[in-house]
Amino acid sequence: MRVENPRVLAAFTDLGVEHCPGERLADWTSLGVGGPTDILVIHEPRHMPELVRLLDAEGLPRRFLGGGSNLLVREGELRWVLLHLSDKEARPKFHGNCVRVAAAADLGRTVTECAKHNLGGVEGLIGVPGSVGGALRMNAGAYGIEISHFVKSVELYRAATRTIETLPSAAIGFHYRHTSFAAGDIMISAELELPEKPYEEIRAAIKVCNEKRRASQPLNEKSAGCIFKNPPGASAGKMIDELGLKGHRLGGAVVSERHANFFVNRFQATAEDLLGLIGFVRERVRQAFGYNLEEEVIVWAD
Numbered sequence: 001m002r003v004e005n006p007r008v009l010a011a012f013t014d015l016g017v018e019h020c021p022g023e024r025l026a027d028w029t030s031l032g033v034g035g036p037t038d039i040l041v042i043h044e045p046r047h048m049p050e051l052v053r054l055l056d057a058e059g060l061p062r063r064f065l066g067g068g069s070n071l072l073v074r075e076g077e078l079r080w081v082l083l084h085l086s087d088k089e090a091r092p093k094f095h096g097n098c099v100r101v102a103a104a105a106d107l108g109r110t111v112t113e114c115a116k117h118n119l120g121g122v123e124g125l126i127g128v129p130g131s132v133g134g135a136l137r138m139n140a141g142a143y144g145i146e147i148s149h150f151v152k153s154v155e156l157y158r159a160a161t162r163t164i165e166t167l168p169s170a171a172i173g174f175h176y177r178h179t180s181f182a183a184g185d186i187m188i189s190a191e192l193e194l195p196e197k198p199y200e201e202i203r204a205a206i207k208v209c210n211e212k213r214r215a216s217q218p219l220n221e222k223s224a225g226c227i228f229k230n231p232p233g234a235s236a237g238k239m240i241d242e243l244g245l246k247g248h249r250l251g252g253a254v255v256s257e258r259h260a261n262f263f264v265n266r267f268q269a270t271a272e273d274l275l276g277l278i279g280f281v282r283e284r285v286r287q288a289f290g291y292n293l294e295e296e297v298i299v300w301a302d
């Protein structure tokens with residue numbers, strides 16, 4: 001989707017939006033696949049209602065791109081412009097046990113900034129790539145915790161009311177890698193409440209999590225983390241491993257030898273290679289174990 005109307009481009013400038021035309025999603029996602037579209041980098045989130053109104057009036061369909069670490073995007077020209085929050089001024093603001101953090105902020109950096117203020121609890125999120133906004137949308141979690149355990153409120157552009165609102169955590173449905181936010185909702189910032197802990201204790205817990213990740217995940221390869229959600233009481237990775245599918249290759253996509261639920265783009269994979277591998281593995285698991293695995297990775301393929 002390309003924006004060429006000079007009046008709309010001028011309006012972007014007025015709204016603090018930087019227009020990046022024809023960006024390949026392969027360059028913006030950790031899996032390294034995906035075709036071109038215009039990316040609109042938003043520097044003034046408070047103008048979100050006006051921006052959305054402008055896009056709607058122009059008939060420009062939109063989607064939201066965070067850090068791109070949980071996305072599998074198809075090849076070819078995309079049908080949506082992508083909104084992306086800039087992270088330039090994203091510094092957490094502390095008051096007591098609480099921290100206000102911009103959705104654009106890097107999640108890992110947020111964990112370490114909190115540690116410096118003796119606020120912990122979120123150590124398990126240290127190696128989850130991407131933004132705070134993406135983590136809120138996905139309810140990211142690792143090593144026994146989820147970001148939702150610490151959310152007090154979320155400030156967001158709500159598609160339903162077309163305004164910026166602050167929702168208390170109790171008004172949000174947070175589930176395993178799923179939230180009740182509507183498709184058009186856009187996270188702007190969040191208030192987290194974290195337990196106080198000595199810095200050294202937090203640092204030690206972060207070190208343990210980093211070591212566990214390095215030992216079990218293909219961190220030097222292009223991936224989107226776990227491809228499938230774990231069904232209740234079962235492990236998708238364990239089932240894929242038991243089927244002997246580690247190292248299984250389709251085109252340029254490979255089931256990681258380090259972690260069977262990570263599919264890596266090793267040989268210039270296309271989205272079709274990755275989708276084909278997902279379909280193949282899902283079918284093998286269904287036949288062998290009776291589970292119909294649901295994707296954790298968000299697929300933009302239509």
Ligand SMILES: Cc1cc2nc3c(=O)[nH]c(=O)nc-3n(C[C@H](O)[C@H](O)[C@H](O)COP(=O)(O)OP(=O)(O)OC[C@H]3O[C@@H](n4cnc5c(N)ncnc54)[C@H](O)[C@@H]3O)c2cc1C
Nearest residue numbers: 064066067068069070130131133134135140141142187225
């Ligand atoms: C090596 C590796 C390890 C990983 N380990 C974990 C792990 O341990 N646990 C885990 O949960 N995940 C893990 N992931 C997956 C991924 O990092 C998380 O899902 C992450 O929270 C996604 O954040 P993002 O900013 O990259 O979102 P994106 O990938 O950009 O987007 C994901 C979804 O969130 C939406 N979104 C993003 N930002 C916003 C916003 N501001 N407003 C509205 N919608 C938004 C997008 O539209 C999309 O639907 C891993 C990924 C990799 C590559």
